[in-house]
Amino acid sequence: xxxxxxxxxxxxxxxxxxxxxxxxxxxxxxxxxxxxxxxxxxxxxxxxxxxxxxxxxxxxxxxxxxxxxxxxxxxxxxxxxxxxxxxxxxxxxxxxxxxxxxxxxxxxxxxxxxxxxxxxxxxxxxxxxxxxxxxxxxxxxxxxxxxxxxxxxxxxxxxxxxxxxxxxxxxxxxxxxxxxxxxxxxxxxxxxxxxxxxxxxxxxxxxxxxxxxxxxxxxxxxxxxxxxxxxxxxxxxxxxxxxxxxxxxxxxxxxxxxxxxxxxxxxxxxxxxxxxxxxxxxxxxxxxxxxxxxxxxxxxxxxxxxxxxxxxxxxxxxxxxxxxxxxxxxxxxxxxxxxxxxxxxxxxxxxxxxxxxxxxxxxxxxxxxxxxxxxxxxxxxxxxxxxxxxxxxxxxxxxxxxxxxxxxxxxxxxxxxxxxxxxxxxxxxxxxxxxxxxxxxxxxxxxxxxxxxxxxxxxxxxxxxxxxxxxxxxxxxxxxxxxxxxxxxxxxxxxx
Amino acid sequence: xxxxxxxxxxxxxxxxxxxxxxxxxxxxxxxxxxxxxxxxxxxxxxxxxxxxxxxxxxxxxxxxxxxxxxxxxxxxxxxxxxxxxxxxxxxxxxxxxxxxxxxxxxxxxxxxxxxxxxxxxxxxxxxxxxxxxxxxxxxxxxxxxxxxxxxxxxxxxxxxxxxxxxxxxxxxxxxxxxxxxxxxxxxxxxxxxxxxxxxxxxxxxxxxxxxxxxxxxxxxxxxxxxxxxxxxxxxxxxxxxxxxxxxxxxxxxxxxxxxxxxxxxxxxxxxxxxxxxxxxxxxxxxxxxxxxxxxxxxxxxxxxxxxxxxxxxxxxxxxxxxxxxxxxxxxxxxxxxxxxxxxxxxxxxxxxxxxxxxxxxxxxxxxxxxxxxxxxxxxxxxxxxxxxxxxxxxxxxxxxxxxxxxxxxxxxxxxxxxxxxxxxxxxxxxxxxxxxxxxxxxxxxxxxxxxxxxxxxxxxxxxxxxxxxxxxxxxxxxxxxxxxxxxxxxxxxxxx
Numbered sequence: 001x002x003x004x005x006x007x008x009x010x011x012x013x014x015x016x017x018x019x020x021x022x023x024x025x026x027x028x029x030x031x032x033x034x035x036x037x038x039x040x041x042x043x044x045x046x047x048x049x050x051x052x053x054x055x056x057x058x059x060x061x062x063x064x065x066x067x068x069x070x071x072x073x074x075x076x077x078x079x080x081x082x083x084x085x086x087x088x089x090x091x092x093x094x095x096x097x098x099x100x101x102x103x104x105x106x107x108x109x110x111x112x113x114x115x116x117x118x119x120x121x122x123x124x125x126x127x128x129x130x131x132x133x134x135x136x137x138x139x140x141x142x143x144x145x146x147x148x149x150x151x152x153x154x155x156x157x158x159x160x161x162x163x164x165x166x167x168x169x170x171x172x173x174x175x176x177x178x179x180x181x182x183x184x185x186x187x188x189x190x191x192x193x194x195x196x197x198x199x200x201x202x203x204x205x206x207x208x209x210x211x212x213x214x215x216x217x218x219x220x221x222x223x224x225x226x227x228x229x230x231x232x233x234x235x236x237x238x239x240x241x242x243x244x245x246x247x248x249x250x251x252x253x254x255x256x257x258x259x260x261x262x263x264x265x266x267x268x269x270x271x272x273x274x275x276x277x278x279x280x281x282x283x284x285x286x287x288x289x290x291x292x293x294x295x296x297x298x299x300x301x302x303x304x305x306x307x308x309x310x311x312x313x314x315x316x317x318x319x320x321x322x323x324x325x326x327x328x329x330x331x332x333x334x335x336x337x338x339x340x341x342x343x344x345x346x347x348x349x350x351x352x353x354x355x356x357x358x359x360x361x362x363x364x365x366x367x368x369x370x371x372x373x374x375x376x377x378x379x380x381x382x383x384x385x386x387x388x389x390x391x392x393x394x395x396x397x398x399x400x401x402x403x404x405x406x407x408x409x410x411x412x413x414x415x416x417x418x419x420x421x422x423x424x425x426x427x428x429x430x431x432x433x434x435x436x437x438x439x440x441x442x443x444x445x446x447x448x449x450x451x452x453x454x455x456x457x458x459x460x461x462x463x464x465x466x467x468x469x470x471x472x473x474x475x476x477x478x479x480x481x482x483x484x485x486x487x488x489x490x491x492x493x494x495x496x
Numbered sequence: 497x498x499x500x501x502x503x504x505x506x507x508x509x510x511x512x513x514x515x516x517x518x519x520x521x522x523x524x525x526x527x528x529x530x531x532x533x534x535x536x537x538x539x540x541x542x543x544x545x546x547x548x549x550x551x552x553x554x555x556x557x558x559x560x561x562x563x564x565x566x567x568x569x570x571x572x573x574x575x576x577x578x579x580x581x582x583x584x585x586x587x588x589x590x591x592x593x594x595x596x597x598x599x600x601x602x603x604x605x606x607x608x609x610x611x612x613x614x615x616x617x618x619x620x621x622x623x624x625x626x627x628x629x630x631x632x633x634x635x636x637x638x639x640x641x642x643x644x645x646x647x648x649x650x651x652x653x654x655x656x657x658x659x660x661x662x663x664x665x666x667x668x669x670x671x672x673x674x675x676x677x678x679x680x681x682x683x684x685x686x687x688x689x690x691x692x693x694x695x696x697x698x699x700x701x702x703x704x705x706x707x708x709x710x711x712x713x714x715x716x717x718x719x720x721x722x723x724x725x726x727x728x729x730x731x732x733x734x735x736x737x738x739x740x741x742x743x744x745x746x747x748x749x750x751x752x753x754x755x756x757x758x759x760x761x762x763x764x765x766x767x768x769x770x771x772x773x774x775x776x777x778x779x780x781x782x783x784x785x786x787x788x789x790x791x792x793x794x795x796x797x798x799x800x801x802x803x804x805x806x807x808x809x810x811x812x813x814x815x816x817x818x819x820x821x822x823x824x825x826x827x828x829x830x831x832x833x834x835x836x837x838x839x840x841x842x843x844x845x846x847x848x849x850x851x852x853x854x855x856x857x858x859x860x861x862x863x864x865x866x867x868x869x870x871x872x873x874x875x876x877x878x879x880x881x882x883x884x885x886x887x888x889x890x891x892x893x894x895x896x897x898x899x900x901x902x903x904x905x906x907x908x909x910x911x912x913x914x915x916x917x918x919x920x921x922x923x924x925x926x927x928x929x930x931x932x933x934x935x936x937x938x939x940x941x942x943x944x945x946x947x948x949x950x951x952x953x954x955x956x957x958x959x960x961x962x963x964x965x966x967x968x969x970x971x972x973x974x975x976x977x978x979x980x981x982x983x984x985x986x987x988x989x990x991x992x
Contacts, residue, residue, distance in 0.1 A: 010553040042905065054510075395779075
């Protein structure tokens with residue numbers, strides 16, 4: 001029989017798939033986003049912060065690549081309205097561009113940084129709330145806008161600490177892909193439904209080139225492919241030669257943009273849309289070149305796909321080229337941290353008019369992980385100096401000490417727990433990763449001195465007790481009260 | 497009969513009660529919060545960013561001062577869980593303090609800044625999503641923690657640009673109020689239900705002293721009060737002399753903290769809890785005094801109430817003392833921008849154990865409005881330099897110009913709209929509040945020069961065309977391309 005209990009206590013638990021961020025998790029991300037925002041601002045982009053909540057109607061009922069209405073979104077009914085948490089920063093931008101179209105400058109350059117919410121099954125490293133960091137230009141049809149976004153992305157990556165040479169931004173154009181589809185009979189311009197399914201299979205296959213390899217892509221372009229688990233994926237129905245023509249074209253790497261694009265001009269000579277795409281790539285390359293963004297930073301790469309539907313012109317992808325070790329200890333390239341492209345139909349939902357737009361989204365968590373992997377994360381803030389409490393009657397003195405440190409710009413705390421057990425105070429300092437503890441008991445107070453204890457040196461000595469010379473080093477010095485700030489500064493400088 | 501239409505287009509509309517923030521609205525708030533965070537960090541407080549979504553169970557079903565379950569909260573059901581958007585930053589802190597109690601340092605000092613959501617009737621200036629900015633110390637019973645919060649609040653206000661003398665932080669203790677209630681028979685220690693209703697009436701009356709005036713408060717403490725509209729509010733039932741005793745006690749202003757507290761010690765001699773409160777106020781005053789936070793910044797003021805229930809010890813309130821004009825043009829004090837106090841029961845919901853806690857919340861929008869009123873808002877970012885497009889064939893040159901400006905740290909844009917109509921380009925520059933436009937047509941390109949147009953001077957001339965001398969000033973200069981950056985810098989420095 002159940003025991004009689006008082007009212008059940010609530011569980012102290014983050015909801016499933018959500019997480020909390022503590023201390024340097026918050027400040028490291030903030031520092032990175034601040035640096036990106038500075039670049040975006042310099043490029044003339046204005047900050048925009050929309051509400052986290054949108055009407056389901058304005059948000060659109062579909063996440064990209066999701067078929068069921070409302071799938072993937074947190075939504076609820078409020079009086080007569082259905083409201084939902086935004087699932088990205090692009091849908092709210094489309095709403096804003098329509099709602100304020102009379103007031104916003106044209107073109108409208110904006111950046112946005114903030115959390116978005118996805119009602120998806122959580123998994124390792126997959127959370128239902130995460131940050132996005134977007135920059136978009138709405139109302140500019142010129143590929144100069146796309147080129148600008150690519151240059152800005154390069155500057156942003158360098159601003160956060162990714163060295164030139166450690167990243168590359170690949171640029172392609174969906175129209176080139178359309179040209180290829182047209183050339184092999186998977187697309188008829190003006191008939192969007194024609195072979196749409198086969199085209200989808202082909203584009204998805206090209207998008208997964210890295211994972212499938214050349215042979216796997218060819219299979220999927222033609223008769224279909226059986227994967228390791230034995231599952232069969234239907235092919236796009238090209239004959240073997242057509243499939244080979246596609247992969248060969250996309251694999252060719254010539255040593256100049258001009259040479260590459262010349263090959264595409266020749267191969268896509270029959271496709272008006274394909275040639276248009278090649279011309280746009282040429283223009284982007286020239287515009288970037290004029291600004292000094294050469295192939296060491298931004299390259300034209302006709303093999304880039306970037307997902308389905310959505311994009312209508314140039315697409316771009318930033319990849320980090322340095323190696324990290326994967327979970328099995330094998331080296332692999334870090335990979336993609338940002339991507340984007342031109343999408344011309346988002347605002348149309350609201351106004352009926354096509355508004356050209358192009359933009360980029362940086363994967364905030366991916367880029368933070370990259371900075372960590374490079375040991376270039378924003379410097380983790382040092383722990384605070386801890387002023388210990390030896391004598392309850394001297395609380396005012398300890399607060400004066402801590403205030404002196406703070407006014408000198410030094411991060412500092414007075415121990416505010418129960419001061420009875422001095423060992424607990426040092427344990428607390430340890431948990432806070434304090435570099436220095438200040439100690440002032442009755443004796444010190446009488447003499448007008450304080451003890452300044454170097455906790456980092458102390459920890460080193462404790463960790464490596466056999467090194468006798470270290471023991472000779474004094475980890476604790478007695479200094480005049482007036483010299484406390486200077487002494488602490490000296491120690492902090494040692495470990496900066 | 498209704499006309500046959502295509503599918504209805506969605507409304508491009510922010511949900512009712514929500515708003516979007518553009519450009520300097522975002523950056524001004526961010527700049528202010530950054531300065532506050534810097535102070536909090538220096539005081540040893542760690543950043544915490546909890547998820548926006550909580551389980552309804554963890555959040556608690558009650559907003560402070562709200563009776564109905566779930567009232568005031570955006571909540572929805574997700575599989576078996578009820579989830580909700582956080583309505584403040586304190587409830588998530590209580591959850592975190594319970595959930596991670598083994599890992600967090602004790603005491604745990606944390607600050608949090610971010611949006612919260614209230615499902616309330618929107619009104620002018622009242623939105624359903626707004627920012628909060630909190631700092632709390634969990635696990636410290638000592639009033640030294642309260643004193644620290646007060647000092648930190650003073651430093652934070654000064655850091656954002658509120659001058660010393662333009663603010664005052666008033667400190668009281670709920671125990672002193674309890675003592676007063678006990679003295680007039682509205683409280684029996686250990687019997688929380690005893691005269692709870694009357695006590696509530698009395699405390700609410702004292703909280704509204706500013707609005708009700710001495711006489712109104714006396715009425716509410718005794719027989720009740722009829723307001724201007726004729727509505728009658730029940731009184732707390734004290735006799736006239738008791739009511740007078742309370743208001744007289746709270747109105748007395750002596751010229752030192754000691755003298756004030758001596759009066760309270762004498763008047764509350766029969767109330768143990770009252771005397772405890774007076775002693776705590778004495779301690780806080782001493783601790784603050786030792787750090788140099790005197791009555792020019794922080795004063796002991798036994799008339800401060802700060803709402804109902806919730807607080808269990810010291811309470812504090814930051815008030816801006818400078819005058820602004822109200823909506824009818826009459827001068828009035830700006831008033832409260834922050835408040836807080838000690839609350840010892842929040843974590844108990846989860847763990848069954850009382851955990852002492854104290855904290856402060858800054859009214860983000862109020863403080864931003866105050867900075868605006870003082871003309872001390874974070875400097876609104878200047879608009880970008882606009883490089884105009886005179887010749888479509890020279891896009892690459894224009895991008896090179898804009899890149900040169902950006903690399904020199906100058907905010908700059910190339911005009912990305914349709915360049916046909918040059919007047920539109922200048923209108924765009926105007927909308928962007930651009931200080932400078934760069935013009936390079938065929939002639940200039942041949943000569944290796946650019947035109948640098950001072951748009952601010954241009955606007956001044958346009959606004960005041962009669963001043964002949966100004967017309968003589970050149971608002972447009974032709975400079976060598978190599979001198980463009982220097983010339984732009986010079987103009988920007990003029991208006992910095």
